[in-house]
Amino acid sequence: MVPVPGGRRNPYVRASCGHWTTYEYCVSHGAVPYEHIRTPREGGRLKRDGTPDPRWKELRADIPCARCRPKTPAEVEEERERRREYARRRRLRDRLEFACPLCGKRLRARRDSGAFESFAAGSLGEEEARRRLLGAHLRHEHTDYDRIRRDEYERLRRLGYGWEEAHAIAKEKAAEKVRGCLGELWKKVEEKVASAGTAEGS
Numbered sequence: 001m002v003p004v005p006g007g008r009r010n011p012y013v014r015a016s017c018g019h020w021t022t023y024e025y026c027v028s029h030g031a032v033p034y035e036h037i038r039t040p041r042e043g044g045r046l047k048r049d050g051t052p053d054p055r056w057k058e059l060r061a062d063i064p065c066a067r068c069r070p071k072t073p074a075e076v077e078e079e080r081e082r083r084r085e086y087a088r089r090r091r092l093r094d095r096l097e098f099a100c101p102l103c104g105k106r107l108r109a110r111r112d113s114g115a116f117e118s119f120a121a122g123s124l125g126e127e128e129a130r131r132r133l134l135g136a137h138l139r140h141e142h143t144d145y146d147r148i149r150r151d152e153y154e155r156l157r158r159l160g161y162g163w164e165e166a167h168a169i170a171k172e173k174a175a176e177k178v179r180g181c182l183g184e185l186w187k188k189v190e191e192k193v194a195s196a197g198t199a200e201g202s
Ligand SMILES: [Zn+2]
Pocket: 015, 017, 018, 019, 064, 065, 066, 067, 068, 069
């Protein structure tokens, strides 16, 4: 953080485009902010003697804000690259999307999906990534996993466990309790997939 001269509490600076920016931004882009006393037309006030009231002052800088500043070629390229990467990830997400064989719901990798990240990075195959997505879906939407985990977490917290420990134990316990049920679900999935396969083949 760049120290603000005069120790002003509010380091915001009005840029030449009229938007607000920070003191730090101005200094790092070569513009030194200066104090400006607002005229009545700019929302300021006059003192009784007709001179501008210095209480209505603000910092100003002769530089447009980050959004209005013309982009350098490097920044343009960087933005283009970011958009390309975004599009690439969207395509991969589309490609991975599939329907749950049991309930037909479309499964799409979520933003925080570890399976998707590994798939996008190339360290996880497509089928394995789908299998992990389906596994998470089965657990959360076809079993009581979430309810068991929540109840167990609350019970442990009431007993005085710290949240981290309660979270870890509850997770383990819920996984343990739905293990049999999940096994059954996977069997059903395999049956469905197999019968769909023979139906297609015949
Ligand atoms: Zn601006």
